[in-house]
Amino acid sequence: MVDKKEVKVERSEPATPIEKANEGHVRGGFALSLAKCSTPLALTALSFYLRFYNIAANDHVVWDEAHFGKFGSYYLRHEFYHDVHPPLGKMLIGLSEYLAGFDGNFEFESGAKYPDDLNYASMRRFNAVFGSLCTPVAYYTATWMGLSYPTSLLVGLMVALEHSYIALSKFILLDSMLLFFTLTSFACMCKLNSLRHAQLTKEWSLWLLLTGLSLGCVCSVKWVGLFITVIVGLYTVIDLYRHMCDAQLSRLRYYKHWLIRIIYLIAIPCIIYVCCFKVHFALLYKSGTGDSSTNTLFQINLEGTQIQNSPRDLLFGSQFTMRSHGLSPNLLHSHPQLYPDGSRQRQITGYSHFDSNNVWEFNFVRKQKYDPNKMYLITDGVEVRLVHNNTRSNLHSHEVPSHVSRGNYEVSGYGHGAQGDDKDNWVIEIVDQLPSANPDFPDEDANILHPVSTFFRLRHKVLGCYLTSTGMSYPQWGFSQAEIVCKNSWSKRDKSTWWNIEEHWNPKLKIAEDYVPPKSKFWTDFVLINFAMASSNNALVPDPDKYDSIASSAWEWPTLHTGLRMCTWSRDTTRYYLMGSPFNTWISTFSILVYFFVMARIAYKWQRQTLTLTEDDFWALLIQGVMPFLAWMTHYLPFALMGRVTYVHHYVPALYFAILIFGFVVEYMFASANIYVKYPAYLALFGGCIYVYVLFAPMCQGLTGLGSNYLKLQWLPTWDIVI
Known part of the structure; x- marks a missing residue:
């Protein structure tokens, strides 16, 4: 039953710029409704096409396929291994190899050619599904945040056409899985925010459960998932504080709010994380390369132990x-x-x-x-x-x-x-x-x-x-x-x-x-293996005696100072260059700077009492602007501060939240603009996003032939697309 004390009537007339930003999805007739229904389908189809297109063009082991393809094969051979990441993503890769009919005997040596009888394209498609589904999740996230239809469409299109997302989706890697579960975690939080006046209902409880499931999965793929967990946790604390300040809410119901969140957002993610290791240990019952990371009792009980x-x-x-x-x-x-x-x-x-x-x-x-x-x-x-x-x-x-x-x-x-x-x-x-x-x-x-x-x-x-x-x-x-x-x-x-x-x-x-x-x-095994993972992570520090040509610093990612060659750069090979879309990355980075001015202007007008922020305005501002910015910071700053070696793909989740910040800035700027300014501006943004994708499409769809054919892509001297 809906708690009547928590149901509030929404005003029909927007009174502030924050509410005016939400007008777009209310107005409009049949045409707009039809567009809203068909848009996510069209974006999803486009996303699948771009990520599945020519996915088997490079028939060699590309970049970190050498690691994760091999880890997946260990599950088929049941040999124990050790890695710095939790097992869920690698078990899913093992599942993709099983479904592809792989027997586990290929070693995935870096740069090695795939055997003719190994269906590596099917394995890559399995991974590409996660990358493809990021697009509709992004679109619905923007919608649930309260952004207008044009802005939601723009966010979905930017994710669909993001070069780095497409490139990572084409190979047997963890990044698309990590990105997908990161996006679903944030999306579920946004949906919960849209249902904040109907808490403890069946629909709200279902989305809270989905949030917990997403958090459990993202943390079980990579520990980077803890960053989005912090964001969901922060939102939950703010929401609970709202209830604590509600004098009409009984203590019993307030404790019920605590209890259901503890179960769904703490207990369920922890259960998922632990169960992943339970399955991991059950599948890897033979002695393997990772024996030495465990204790004696674990090792001696492995089949074929030394x-x-x-x-x-x-x-x-x-x-x-x-x-x-x-x-x-x-x-x-x-x-x-x-x-x-x-x-x-x-x-x-x-x-x-x-x-x-x-x-x-x-x-x-x-x-x-x-x-x-x-x-x-x-x-x-x-x-x-x-x-x-x-x-x-x-x-x-x-x-x-x-x-x-x-x-x-x-x-x-x-x-x-x-x-x-x-x-x-x-x-x-x-x-x-x-x-x-x-x-x-x-x-x-x-x-x-x-x-x-x-x-x-x-x-x-x-x-x-x-x-x-x-x-x-x-x-x-x-x-x-x-x-x-x-x-x-x-x-x-x-x-x-x-x-x-x-x-x-x-x-x-x-x-x-x-x-x-x-x-x-x-x-005991669970605790020790997690500590071994932490120790291995801490050991990933730059070697001063060894030059790593593909490593990069955090400041280089939002500025697109450099990219990463994902494979050998022979002209006889289909080559892939991992770098963000110049349109998406530069414009989202610039929007982060603009974001501070927007928030300062809102704060100034509110302090001068020329802007009235209602409770609904506060939650709109929180979910549209504050939470994406905090999510960007939590996904970016740790890599800027840590001493471990870093690469371009570490910016992938942070880039998504930078795109959401861009959506918020665009929404704010055009909230009060007339149609003669707003729609040409949106058309220019759509056109710029599409044009830059088409221009730089070879980076993610494969560069072939002579490097001189791609001189037009060498916008910055620090990019090594050609040379």
Whole structure:
């Protein structure tokens, strides 16, 4: 039922410039109604045609198809991999490959020619569907924002003819999926705004649900989806504040508003995100290239794992590798290189991949008497000395500050088997013991250290601190490997101080063939894989020793200072140049500058009381101007501020919101104009958009033959379309 207290009667006469901007979609007769019905269909047909046209012209692996096509094939082969992005988009790519009849055996090497029996065109069309559907979503978004019909048509046409959107839609990439779900998230928010007087109705609840579904999907394609989530969250907070200020609204109904938003906008997106990883883990049940990003239990349960069964009891003299339980689940590692400062002793790091420098040996502490003919078990509370197998240095700590994290001690490789001191000594503290997944395997002694199933800590005998993986990385002098320190830890549940033995070798002991390792826990795997994604993202920094010819800075995108060659630039190849439409990009960038003057003028007139802003005016201004601008900022500024390497395609979502800002500016400028000014201006904008698309169409539809044929496209010397 509609809450009668929330229903308000709209005025029939517009009283302000903001409301006058909404007149266009009210006036008009049958012709206008027919145009409004046919326009989205025509725009959608145009969008599909431009993105599907000649989609198979380049029969080689283009740009990031080398990554995402390969990731999709892993789902068909069920091999576990690791990437910096969540799995939804890549699972959809895997679905497209499955539907195309692909067997998963092509490696998608960069620039490689597609085999004749591989239906790569079908895979690309699957991706192009997402890019094509962005156009009707953009049109309806502008309509739901309250923009007039000509402005909505202009926004839809600009999205349909945007060169960068078309180019990205033609290949097996994530960008079209990301853009589509970003657009649907913002569109649903605009639709909710248009239904703000009918909240808690079935229609409003349906659109709130669709908003949550869109947010869940966009965040499950790329973490960039968090930016549009922030915008929807901000709008929701403003809307809830409106309800809080409503004295006629009961507290019970106010809490109901909170509850339904928490369920639809927080719980449902989180469920979608988690479920994507659940499916991701279920599909990738074989050992693959991404094993090293996970913990031991996850790896050993993969089909074809490299971790083999080993003797179940560890002795003094056993050789082993040990993996951290921290957010960076790396193997304890050392190498001959020294710390550049501090102790200047050998580096101790965490390294996730299999390497002979990961192997250590349990030795007795110095001056301890023992019978060399006896076998001594490694038990809870025993004192040990860890010796690196290759360098023969001792695992050592001392009161030297750690190199990256603060408040911890450096851990180093010191001396050798016969040389050292008491600071080489560590105490085993067993914290957990998991039973075998084989119910017939006998229970193991919880006081004895066992590979895989025993979780333990290493306490420094002298300092009392614990061997820890901080989750941070060393600079280039440490090969960007994980930082290992000695940390004062007051909680036994501090997982960063937990370790387990992964591989174990001892010729004196027999391998337990009937031992079945415990199953890993989903939530542990989920947290670790997300932290590994974050670590991989943070590692994508520019290499000062390597020139990246296709990288660009954020300031270059809204100015069109440069573009990006998506493939080899041979004249025998159909070539694609990723760059925004000069019309769309330059005019939308200019409109952002004009936007400030428009908002300043509205604020000035409102302060001078020459402009009256009603509640409806406020919401129109919010959804048409403020929210698109904030969305542009949240999608652009992070890339301008972050230290990671950036490329042209990172501006794709921000460009869309710049186009919406342009729509708002145009609407404001022509709201009060007479038809002899308004319609010629709109026709000029339509014509400019179409003309520039046609002129630069080869950039996204494919350049062929000699570069000299396209000299007319080289508007700026920084563009490398021709040379």
